[in-house]
Amino acid sequence: AQSVSQHNHHVILSEAASLELGCNYSYGGTVNLFWYVQYPGQHLQLLLKYFSGDPLVKGIKGFEAEFIKSKFSFNLRKPSVQWSDTAEYFCAVNDHTGKLIFGQGTTLQVKP
Protein backbone atom coordinates (compact mmCIF):
# COMPACT_ATOMS: atom_id res chain seq x y z
CA ALA A 1 0.00 0.00 0.00
CA GLN A 2 1.11 3.52 -0.67
CA SER A 3 2.38 5.44 2.30
CA VAL A 4 3.89 8.79 3.17
CA SER A 5 6.40 9.22 5.94
CA GLN A 6 7.36 12.49 7.57
CA HIS A 7 10.59 12.19 9.49
CA ASN A 8 10.04 14.79 12.17
CA HIS A 9 6.96 14.90 14.32
CA HIS A 10 7.82 18.00 16.28
CA VAL A 11 10.36 20.65 15.34
CA ILE A 12 11.31 23.66 17.43
CA LEU A 13 13.29 26.49 15.84
CA SER A 14 14.22 30.03 16.64
CA GLU A 15 13.23 32.82 14.28
CA ALA A 16 15.57 33.22 11.31
CA ALA A 17 16.69 29.58 11.50
CA SER A 18 16.52 27.50 8.35
CA LEU A 19 13.90 24.79 8.03
CA GLU A 20 13.88 21.45 6.29
CA LEU A 21 11.07 18.96 6.80
CA GLY A 22 11.55 15.52 5.36
CA CYS A 23 8.95 13.60 3.39
CA ASN A 24 9.29 10.20 1.74
CA TYR A 25 6.64 8.27 -0.09
CA SER A 26 6.26 4.75 -1.36
CA TYR A 27 4.52 4.61 -4.70
CA GLY A 28 6.12 3.49 -7.92
CA GLY A 29 3.83 5.20 -10.38
CA THR A 30 3.42 8.79 -11.46
CA VAL A 31 2.65 10.97 -8.50
CA ASN A 32 1.53 14.44 -7.71
CA LEU A 33 3.04 15.79 -4.50
CA PHE A 34 1.76 18.38 -2.08
CA TRP A 35 2.59 20.17 1.10
CA TYR A 36 -0.30 21.49 3.13
CA VAL A 37 -0.17 23.72 6.18
CA GLN A 38 -2.60 24.15 9.03
CA TYR A 39 -2.12 27.28 11.12
CA PRO A 40 -3.57 27.23 14.63
CA GLY A 41 -7.36 27.43 14.45
CA GLN A 42 -7.42 27.57 10.67
CA HIS A 43 -8.30 25.13 7.94
CA LEU A 44 -5.81 23.10 5.96
CA GLN A 45 -4.44 25.03 3.00
CA LEU A 46 -2.11 24.28 0.13
CA LEU A 47 1.48 25.44 0.55
CA LEU A 48 2.87 24.11 -2.72
CA LYS A 49 2.51 21.32 -5.24
CA TYR A 50 4.51 19.36 -7.77
CA PHE A 51 2.98 17.78 -10.85
CA SER A 52 5.81 17.72 -13.39
CA GLY A 53 8.69 19.78 -14.77
CA ASP A 54 11.21 21.60 -12.60
CA PRO A 55 11.67 19.45 -9.48
CA LEU A 56 12.26 22.55 -7.37
CA VAL A 57 8.90 24.14 -6.70
CA LYS A 58 8.17 27.37 -4.94
CA GLY A 59 5.11 27.95 -2.83
CA ILE A 60 3.56 30.67 -0.75
CA LYS A 61 5.29 32.53 2.08
CA GLY A 62 8.83 31.73 0.90
CA PHE A 63 8.53 27.96 1.11
CA GLU A 64 10.00 25.64 -1.49
CA ALA A 65 10.26 21.89 -1.96
CA GLU A 66 12.47 19.63 -4.01
CA PHE A 67 11.26 16.45 -5.66
CA ILE A 68 13.99 13.81 -5.86
CA LYS A 69 12.53 10.91 -7.78
CA SER A 70 15.39 8.51 -7.08
CA LYS A 71 14.93 9.01 -3.35
CA PHE A 72 11.13 9.12 -3.39
CA SER A 73 11.42 12.34 -1.44
CA PHE A 74 9.75 15.73 -1.43
CA ASN A 75 11.36 17.77 1.32
CA LEU A 76 10.06 21.17 2.36
CA ARG A 77 12.48 24.05 2.96
CA LYS A 78 12.51 27.65 4.06
CA PRO A 79 15.72 29.63 4.48
CA SER A 80 14.56 31.75 7.39
CA VAL A 81 11.46 30.94 9.46
CA GLN A 82 9.24 33.44 11.20
CA TRP A 83 7.12 33.13 14.32
CA SER A 84 4.06 33.16 12.03
CA ASP A 85 5.23 29.88 10.43
CA THR A 86 4.23 28.05 13.61
CA ALA A 87 1.80 25.45 12.29
CA GLU A 88 1.33 21.82 11.42
CA TYR A 89 2.70 20.72 8.05
CA PHE A 90 1.48 17.75 6.07
CA CYS A 91 3.07 16.08 3.08
CA ALA A 92 0.69 14.28 0.71
CA VAL A 93 0.84 12.13 -2.39
CA ASN A 94 -1.92 11.78 -4.91
CA ASP A 95 -2.12 8.52 -6.81
CA HIS A 96 -3.81 7.68 -10.09
CA THR A 97 -7.23 7.39 -8.44
CA GLY A 98 -7.10 10.93 -7.14
CA LYS A 99 -6.93 9.97 -3.51
CA LEU A 100 -4.54 11.87 -1.27
CA ILE A 101 -2.35 9.92 1.11
CA PHE A 102 -1.10 12.05 3.96
CA GLY A 103 1.91 11.79 6.19
CA GLN A 104 1.50 11.94 9.96
CA GLY A 105 2.21 15.65 10.07
CA THR A 106 5.01 17.75 11.56
CA THR A 107 4.31 20.35 14.19
CA LEU A 108 6.62 23.34 13.79
CA GLN A 109 7.05 25.69 16.70
CA VAL A 110 9.02 28.87 16.01
CA LYS A 111 10.26 30.74 19.05
CA PRO A 112 10.33 34.53 18.71
Add this chain to the structure above:
Amino acid sequence: DVKVTQSSRYLVKRTGEKVFLECVQDMDHENMFWYRQDPGLGLRLIYFSYDVKMKEKGDIPEGYSVSREKKERFSLILESASTNQTSMYLCASSRLRVEQYFGPGTRLTVT
Protein backbone atom coordinates in the same frame (compact mmCIF):
# COMPACT_ATOMS: atom_id res chain seq x y z
CA ASP B 1 -11.86 31.46 -4.40
CA VAL B 2 -12.96 27.93 -3.74
CA LYS B 3 -15.14 27.65 -0.72
CA VAL B 4 -15.83 24.48 1.20
CA THR B 5 -18.17 24.87 4.12
CA GLN B 6 -19.09 22.44 6.86
CA SER B 7 -22.31 22.60 8.79
CA SER B 8 -20.84 22.83 12.28
CA ARG B 9 -17.48 23.77 13.79
CA TYR B 10 -18.18 21.99 17.06
CA LEU B 11 -20.58 19.19 17.84
CA VAL B 12 -21.23 17.20 21.00
CA LYS B 13 -23.25 14.00 20.74
CA ARG B 14 -24.07 11.07 22.97
CA THR B 15 -23.04 7.48 22.36
CA GLY B 16 -25.55 5.75 20.11
CA GLU B 17 -26.88 8.90 18.48
CA LYS B 18 -27.07 9.24 14.71
CA VAL B 19 -24.85 12.09 13.54
CA PHE B 20 -24.95 13.99 10.24
CA LEU B 21 -22.04 16.10 9.07
CA GLU B 22 -22.72 18.21 6.02
CA CYS B 23 -20.25 19.62 3.51
CA VAL B 24 -20.95 22.00 0.64
CA GLN B 25 -18.56 23.24 -2.06
CA ASP B 26 -19.20 26.02 -4.51
CA MET B 27 -16.72 25.25 -7.31
CA ASP B 28 -18.53 22.51 -9.21
CA HIS B 29 -15.84 19.99 -8.25
CA GLU B 30 -16.44 16.38 -9.23
CA ASN B 31 -14.62 14.88 -6.26
CA MET B 32 -15.45 15.19 -2.60
CA PHE B 33 -13.78 13.60 0.39
CA TRP B 34 -14.26 13.03 4.10
CA TYR B 35 -11.25 12.64 6.40
CA ARG B 36 -10.71 12.40 10.08
CA GLN B 37 -7.73 14.07 11.66
CA ASP B 38 -6.21 12.70 14.86
CA PRO B 39 -2.97 13.78 16.56
CA GLY B 40 0.00 11.75 15.38
CA LEU B 41 -2.03 9.98 12.70
CA GLY B 42 -2.37 12.74 10.14
CA LEU B 43 -5.46 12.68 7.95
CA ARG B 44 -7.14 9.40 7.18
CA LEU B 45 -9.63 9.02 4.37
CA ILE B 46 -13.06 7.77 5.38
CA TYR B 47 -15.02 7.95 2.12
CA PHE B 48 -14.84 9.76 -1.16
CA SER B 49 -17.09 10.40 -4.12
CA TYR B 50 -16.27 10.97 -7.78
CA ASP B 51 -19.75 11.91 -8.82
CA VAL B 52 -23.31 12.29 -7.68
CA LYS B 53 -24.64 9.10 -6.10
CA MET B 54 -21.21 7.48 -6.33
CA LYS B 55 -19.11 6.62 -3.31
CA GLU B 56 -15.95 4.72 -2.58
CA LYS B 57 -14.58 3.48 0.72
CA GLY B 58 -11.43 5.03 1.97
CA ASP B 59 -9.03 3.61 4.51
CA ILE B 60 -11.30 3.70 7.57
CA PRO B 61 -14.96 3.42 6.48
CA GLU B 62 -16.17 1.26 9.37
CA GLY B 63 -18.90 2.94 11.38
CA TYR B 64 -19.53 5.59 8.73
CA SER B 65 -21.67 6.03 5.65
CA VAL B 66 -22.01 8.86 3.13
CA SER B 67 -24.54 10.39 0.83
CA ARG B 68 -24.10 12.49 -2.28
CA GLU B 69 -27.43 13.41 -3.81
CA LYS B 70 -26.25 16.69 -5.33
CA LYS B 71 -22.88 17.56 -6.82
CA GLU B 72 -22.13 20.31 -4.34
CA ARG B 73 -23.10 18.44 -1.18
CA PHE B 74 -21.47 15.47 0.53
CA SER B 75 -22.76 14.18 3.85
CA LEU B 76 -21.03 11.96 6.37
CA ILE B 77 -23.26 9.86 8.61
CA LEU B 78 -22.36 8.16 11.84
CA GLU B 79 -25.14 5.63 12.24
CA SER B 80 -24.51 5.06 15.94
CA ALA B 81 -21.85 7.33 17.35
CA SER B 82 -19.20 5.84 19.60
CA THR B 83 -16.56 7.48 21.77
CA ASN B 84 -13.77 6.33 19.45
CA GLN B 85 -15.30 8.51 16.76
CA THR B 86 -14.44 11.63 18.73
CA SER B 87 -12.22 13.47 16.27
CA MET B 88 -11.82 16.37 13.86
CA TYR B 89 -13.65 15.71 10.61
CA LEU B 90 -12.48 17.45 7.45
CA CYS B 91 -14.26 17.68 4.15
CA ALA B 92 -12.45 18.43 0.89
CA SER B 93 -13.25 18.83 -2.78
CA SER B 94 -11.21 18.77 -5.97
CA ARG B 95 -11.13 18.13 -9.66
CA LEU B 96 -9.45 14.85 -10.59
CA ARG B 97 -5.81 14.50 -9.51
CA VAL B 98 -5.25 18.11 -8.57
CA GLU B 99 -5.10 19.79 -5.21
CA GLN B 100 -7.90 19.36 -2.73
CA TYR B 101 -9.56 22.27 -0.99
CA PHE B 102 -10.50 21.78 2.61
CA GLY B 103 -13.29 23.02 4.79
CA PRO B 104 -12.74 24.39 8.31
CA GLY B 105 -13.46 21.07 9.98
CA THR B 106 -15.98 19.84 12.53
CA ARG B 107 -14.71 18.89 15.94
CA LEU B 108 -16.99 16.10 17.10
CA THR B 109 -17.06 14.94 20.69
CA VAL B 110 -18.99 11.78 21.53
CA THR B 111 -19.69 11.35 25.22
